[in-house]
Each structure stands twice: as C-alpha cells, then as structure tokens.
Amino acid sequence: MRSIEKRSDLLKACGVVAIINVAFIAFYLLMIQTDYGLLELLFYAIAATVSGLLSGALTMGLLPFFESAFGLLSTMKLIELSNPNHPLLKKILTETPGTYHHSVMVANLAEAACEAIDADGLLARVGCYYHDVGKTRRPAFFIENQMSGINPHDSLPPERSAEIILAHTTDGAELLRRHKMPKEIIDIALQHHGTSTLKFFVHKAKEEGKEVDEALFSYPGPKPQTKEAAVISIADSVEAA
Numbered sequence: 001m002r003s004i005e006k007r008s009d010l011l012k013a014c015g016v017v018a019i020i021n022v023a024f025i026a027f028y029l030l031m032i033q034t035d036y037g038l039l040e041l042l043f044y045a046i047a048a049t050v051s052g053l054l055s056g057a058l059t060m061g062l063l064p065f066f067e068s069a070f071g072l073l074s075t076m077k078l079i080e081l082s083n084p085n086h087p088l089l090k091k092i093l094t095e096t097p098g099t100y101h102h103s104v105m106v107a108n109l110a111e112a113a114c115e116a117i118d119a120d121g122l123l124a125r126v127g128c129y130y131h132d133v134g135k136t137r138r139p140a141f142f143i144e145n146q147m148s149g150i151n152p153h154d155s156l157p158p159e160r161s162a163e164i165i166l167a168h169t170t171d172g173a174e175l176l177r178r179h180k181m182p183k184e185i186i187d188i189a190l191q192h193h194g195t196s197t198l199k200f201f202v203h204k205a206k207e208e209g210k211e212v213d214e215a216l217f218s219y220p221g222p223k224p225q226t227k228e229a230a231v232i233s234i235a236d237s238v239e240a241a
Contacts, residue, residue: 018052
C-alpha cells in the first residue's frame with residue numbers, strides 16, 4: 001500500500017497475491033505427492049484466488065487502524081488529504097484565497113524538485129497545501145491577501161508586525177494538531193521557514209533608531225529536518241520572490 005495511488009493498483013496487487021497463493025499451493029501439493037481429483041484441485045485454485053482478492057478488501061478496511069495505531073502515512077492517506085473538500089483546505093481557500101494560490105504554486109515547484117532528487121513528491125505537494133494554514137488566523141497581515149491595497153503593517157511598530165508574521169508557523173501547527181493531521185504535515189508547517197530572520201522589519205526598526213534584537217525577528221524553527229521540508233522551504237521563498 002505504500003506506493004499505491006489508484007484503486008486499480010490495489011486490484012493488481014491482489015492479483016499478484018492470488019498468483020503467489022496458487023503457486024504456493026501447487027508446490028505444496030506436488031511435495032506431498034497425493035492423488036487429487038479435479039474438483040479438489042479446482043477448489044484449491046478458487047480458494048487461493050478468492051483469498052488473494054479478499055486480502056485487498058481486508059487491507060483497505062484495516063488501513064485506517066494501522067495508520068492511527070502506528071503513525072503511518074500511506075499514499076492513500078495523502079491523496080485523501082489533497083481533496084479540495086477537506087475542511088482545512090476549504091478554510092484556506094475561502095478565508096485566504098491569495099495564500100491558497102501561493103500554496104498551489106509552491107506545491108508544483110516542490111513536487112517537481114522532490115521527484116528530481118528521489119524524495120516524496122506527493123508528501124511535498126500535500127505539505128505545501130497546508131504549510132501556510134496559520135495565515136487564516138490573521139489573513140490581512142500577509143501581502144498575498146491584501147486585495148484592497150491597504151497594508152496594516154504601515155500603522156504597526158515593526159516588533160508587533162514581526163510577531164504576527166512569525167506566529168503563522170506555530171498557529172498553523174496548532175490548527176493542524178487540532179484537526180489530527182499527520183506529524184509529517186505538522187512538521188512542514190513548523191519548519192518551512194527554519195530559523196530565518198524577517199530582514200524587512202529588522203531594517204524598519206533600525207531606521208526608527210531602535211536597538212534591534214534579531215532573535216525577536218526570527219522564526220522559532222526548527223530548521224527543515226527532511227528533504228521534503230527543505231525543498232518546500234526553498235520553493236516557498238522562490239515563489240514568494
């Protein structure tokens with residue numbers, strides 16, 4: 001199930017299991033060298049085939065339990081999370097349409113890059129869809145959502161602006177945890193800015209003659225811990241630029 005993306009792939013896998021069943025039973029019958037009638041042989045062949053097909057149904061039924069119990073993230077789960085009807089994706093689309101468009105563009109870049117380096121392109125794509133979900137808390141403070149042309153940061157001190165911008169990673173992680181999202185998706189939301197610094201607001205504070213502690217203008221991190229998170233971090237900066 002790790003790399004199955006379509007239901008037809010599952011049917012192929014069931015077919016392989018059925019063929020292996022038939023082969024195993026055939027070798028077993030040859031080893032014990034007992035005479036079997038045609039009806040008995042037909043019964044064994046049908047049983048082997050049916051058990052292979054039923055194994056697929058059992059797998060599909062038990063997969064959610066295995067994912068929950070062992071923290072597994074299957075391809076099927078990622079495909080499910082990429083559905084635009086997912087409540088969080090609907091929330092991003094309706095409340096932060098600019099962020100939604102940005103996330104889709106980052107996803108295109110990140111997926112292609114991950115596939116080029118043998119990383120998980122589907123995980124990168126789905127991670128991108130949710131990486132900026134924290135922006136739904138204060139949409140108007142992010143430039144891609146400022147449709148009216150009014151920038152609220154113009155009337156705020158740089159320290160407060162930085163605090164709002166920096167919070168979108170932790171706000172996003174909190175929201176994702178509340179919706180019981182996989183750890184890999186939560187980690188991408190937390191890590192996609194690493195420990196980088198908001199240079200714009202540092203410069204603004206210095207222009208105002210303030211003593212600047214750059215730690216107050218830096219993301220809490222951690223830095224990307226996986227190939228996928230690192231690629232998303234780069235793709236996010238490239239698309240934003």
